[in-house]
Amino acid sequence: MNDIIIKLLWTLLGLFIVLNWGMLMGASMRKIVARVAHRRGIPIYQPWLDLIKLYAKRTSISHGVMFYLGPVFRLGGGVGIFLFLPLIYGSEYWSNFSWAGDLVLILYFQFFGMLGMALGAGEGGHPNSVIGITRGLSQFTTVEIPLTLAVISLALQYNTLSITEIVAAQQGGVQNWTLFTNPVATVAGMLSLLGALRHAPFNLVKAPNEVPIGPPTEYHSAFLGVLRTNGAVLHVVEAALFMNLFFGGATNWAEFIIKTFLIYFWSVFVGVVHPRFRIEQSVVWFLKIPLAIGVLAVILYI
Amino acid sequence: MDKIIKDLTSRFKVTDYIQQRPNMAYVTVQKELAISLITHMRDIEGFTHFVLLTAVDWIEDNLFQLTYILNSPDKKVDLGIRVMIDRENPTMDSAHHLWQQVATYQRELKEMFGIDFPGSPRVDESFILEGWDDIPPYRRDFDTLKYAEETYFPRDGRGSNDPAEYMKKKLYPDEEK
Amino acid sequence: MSEEQNINQNNEPKEDKFLAEENKIRLVTGPDGKQFQVNPLDDYFCDKRPQVVAPKNKIIEKFLNWARAESLWVLGFGTGCGSIEIPPLLSPRFDAFRYGVQMRPTPRQSSVLIISGYLAVKTLKRAIRTYEQMQSPKYVMALGSCTINGGMYYDSYNTINRVDQYLPVDVYVAGCMPRPEALLAGFVKLKERIKAGNAEGANEYAEKFDWYKANQKKIIKNWNMPDYNW
CATH class of the missing domain: 3.40.50.12280 (Rossmann fold)
Known part of the structure; x- marks a missing residue:
């Protein structure tokens, strides 16, 4: 009993670190985009201020129960991934609650938030949010396919569905990383990461200047604050998942921060130099090259 | 251009005619003939582009002047057709069957001048002024300044200067005259 | 047609000459086949006045x-x-x-x-x-x-x-x-x-x-x- 409480506290501390690291990454992403456009960009502490402001709004209105639950589901999706993801390999406390089948669970949680959001946005009743959620779901479905194929390939390669064991198999030097032992699956995974993190070319769903802002059109005040919190957590957690799957995991926090930063910025740098895809273009794009590579990765290990 | 006008005068009863530019002319016709003249110009003379429809309030003569401007893309000429209608009972035949966009102009004229175009689609709906209950604002007997002062809480202390005079006074205060 | 007239009689005479079509009182048939009356201004919109929210500590x-x-x-x-x-x-x-x-x-x-x-x-x-x-x-x-x-x-x-x-x-x-x-x-x-x-404009409003x-x-x-x- 005592053990689980101590572990819970460590997990909460981890969540706090991950949240702040995610906001810092988000801020530096916007800073980089600004520098590329020859601007000074936001102050580095802007995301925290936005969050405080959103939670400190004096009024908020609701459209019903699902409207409340939408952001909660979304946050549940993000925190759910976090809970079952080992952050630091070899550390008992920072492994959170990872167990034998956590890889499947995480793939499920990735979709869970999106579905909750769809229900909430639907209850909001704004036509733009319905359009946004339709786009979001159709893009995310196609993003998931190459990722799932890459994960299947890894499961076949390492003969396990536990992330901890996958990380363990990659220890002992760079040459043991999945990046080198299974490059085809890595390519498929990294291409689908571009869509999962939703930066440009694939940021049409939430881009503020497309059909007004997509799913969260009707969300405001603390609701939006919850969504933003989740966004920050989700960014780190997605990057950490890919770090664990393809880049040998991390054995300490410094390694964790460097690796997640680089993985995250892979998508930022791609986004900075590419214009935005329309939704049918991105769907078709994911169903062509990444899908083919994913299928190839599975075939190689059957 | 001359040829067109000559042809027009032979066919229709053109009461007045002004050659504004080499490629622009205004003809004035009777109210009853206007729509058939426009149809003739569009279908036979090739004036297929409808430029605008506007109105002028001749309050002294108790008349409204409607101006239809047509353009011929092939001949590169413009033709304005002026129609004088009675100010007391301003109605005009609708031309929305020739060009769809005429209906919008007619809707605007109905709202701003009170000129009625029976049969034009949505002509009775409000166009810009939602729920206007005064006399139509573009008529010259409508006093906009008085209306604005009564309606819109003007701010005290508002003044205006002639810019040239004001700058002269400010930059060269010593200079007389 | 007669039902519509009934509805109009039940309501107090309003100056809703300008009321938009979708905001007028109307009969709606529910998914269970029952007809019921909808007054969009009361049912679909919140008519609560804005409240003054006093600043905190x-x-x-x-x-x-x-x-x-x-x-x-x-x-x-x-x-x-x-x-x-x-x-x-x-x-x-x-x-x-x-x-x-x-x-x-x-x-x-x-x-x-x-x-x-x-x-x-x-x-x-x-x-x-x-x-x-x-x-x-x-x-x-x-x-x-x-x-x-x-x-x-x-x-x-x-x-x-x-x-x-x-x-x-x-x-x-x-x-x-x-x-x-x-x-x-x-x-x-x-x-x-x-x-x-x-800047307490909302409260002033x-x-x-x-x-x-x-x-x-x-x-x-x-x-x-x-x-x-x-």
């Missing part, structure tokens, strides 16, 4: 006001000619992001409404709806001389002279039109006001609600929406 409020001031989310709603000065704000030359100014496309999320230039009566109606959909605390910035005293449209039949009669304005930016630099200066002024705790509504209804003659629509 002084020290906490000071901190929150600082956060609010440094994170101004502007609604991209151009009412007049001045809206052309807003996009350059985000360009490399002016870069309003430095000041914590960001554009939001939806009124629900934004905290600053910019009345950019002359406001026709038709636009005023939309601006009021937009303002009421924003969440408190919210601020209004008015650009150009047209919003201050009518500007060059002071004698127009369709352009209002003073915005502060209809919405609580926090900051005026003078000019015709003000340059983007002036807009940035306006943002800085607005920040000072918020940090000093003076709630307190003097009847006065504002009377002014608005005086010129918006086809009031075909609920009194307070959020």
Whole structure:
């Protein structure tokens, strides 16, 4: 009993670190985009201020129960991934609650938030949010396919569905990383990461200047604050998942921060130099090259 | 251009005619003939582009002047057709069957001048002024300044200067005259 | 047909000559086949008046006001000619992001409404709806001389002279039109006001609600929406 409480506290501390690291990454992403456009960009502490402001709004209105639950589901999706993801390999406390089948669970949680959001946005009743959620779901479905194929390939390669064991198999030097032992699956995974993190070319769903802002059109005040919190957590957690799957995991926090930063910025740098895809273009794009590579990765290990 | 006008005068009863530019002319016709003249110009003379429809309030003569401007893309000429209608009972035949966009102009004229175009689609709906209950604002007997002062809480202390005079006074205060 | 007449008789005579078609009382057939009467103004809209929300503890409020001031989310709603000065704000030359100014496309999320230039009566109606959909605390910035005293449209039949009669304005930016630099200066002024705790426009609107509504209804003659629509 005592053990689980101590572990819970460590997990909460981890969540706090991950949240702040995610906001810092988000801020530096916007800073980089600004520098590329020859601007000074936001102050580095802007995301925290936005969050405080959103939670400190004096009024908020609701459209019903699902409207409340939408952001909660979304946050549940993000925190759910976090809970079952080992952050630091070899550390008992920072492994959170990872167990034998956590890889499947995480793939499920990735979709869970999106579905909750769809229900909430639907209850909001704004036509733009319905359009946004339709786009979001159709893009995310196609993003998931190459990722799932890459994960299947890894499961076949390492003969396990536990992330901890996958990380363990990659220890002992760079040459043991999945990046080198299974490059085809890595390519498929990294291409689908571009869509999962939703930066440009694939940021049409939430881009503020497309059909007004997509799913969260009707969300405001603390609701939006919850969504933003989740966004920050989700960014780190997605990057950490890919770090664990393809880049040998991390054995300490410094390694964790460097690796997640680089993985995250892979998508930022791609986004900075590419214009935005329309939704049918991105769907078709994911169903062509990444899908083919994913299928190839599975075939190689059957 | 001359040829067109000559042809027009032979066919229709053109009461007045002004050659504004080499490629622009205004003809004035009777109210009853206007729509058939426009149809003739569009279908036979090739004036297929409808430029605008506007109105002028001749309050002294108790008349409204409607101006239809047509353009011929092939001949590169413009033709304005002026129609004088009675100010007391301003109605005009609708031309929305020739060009769809005429209906919008007619809707605007109905709202701003009170000129009625029976049969034009949505002509009775409000166009810009939602729920206007005064006399139509573009008529010259409508006093906009008085209306604005009564309606819109003007701010005290508002003044205006002639810019040239004001700058002269400010930059060269010593200079007389 | 007879049913419709019945409905009309049951209701008190209203001046709803201008009521939009979708806001009229009507009969709706539910999915179970039963017919029931819907009055959209009562059923679909919230008719609660805005409430005054008193500021919290002084020290906490000071901190929150600082956060609010440094994170101004502007609604991209151009009412007049001045809206052309807003996009350059985000360009490399002016870069309003430095000041914590960001554009939001939806009124629900934004905290600053910019009345950019002359406001026709038709636009005023939309601006009021937009303002009421924003969440408190919210601020209004008015650009150009047209919003201050009518500007060059002071004698127009369709352009209002003073915005502060209809919405609580926090900051005026003078000019015709003000340059983007002036807009940035306006943002800085607005920040000072918020940090000093003076920008309580939403509360003022709630307190003097009847006065504002009377002014608005005086010129918006086809009031075909609920009194307070959020």
